[in-house]
Amino acid sequence: MNEQLFTTERLMSNFREYMQQNEAYMSKIQALNAYYKVVAGSILADRIAKNADLIVRMRHLEEAYQKVAQETR
Numbered sequence: 001m002n003e004q005l006f007t008t009e010r011l012m013s014n015f016r017e018y019m020q021q022n023e024a025y026m027s028k029i030q031a032l033n034a035y036y037k038v039v040a041g042s043i044l045a046d047r048i049a050k051n052a053d054l055i056v057r058m059r060h061l062e063e064a065y066q067k068v069a070q071e072t073r
Contacts (some may be wrong), residue, residue: 011039 019031
């Protein structure tokens, strides 16, 4: 993940841009909240996906270990 995307200054700029782009459809607070939820959801989804990949790798490691251990008995 590119950490430059999540600097305070960059996020403030993104909030302002999103509010401006959506001023015809929603209030500034609604736009602020909507953008916040999208970004927070994206960050959480990324973390969940990475955790799921880690769990799969650990399961494969354990399975490989057990199979090789069985061969040596």
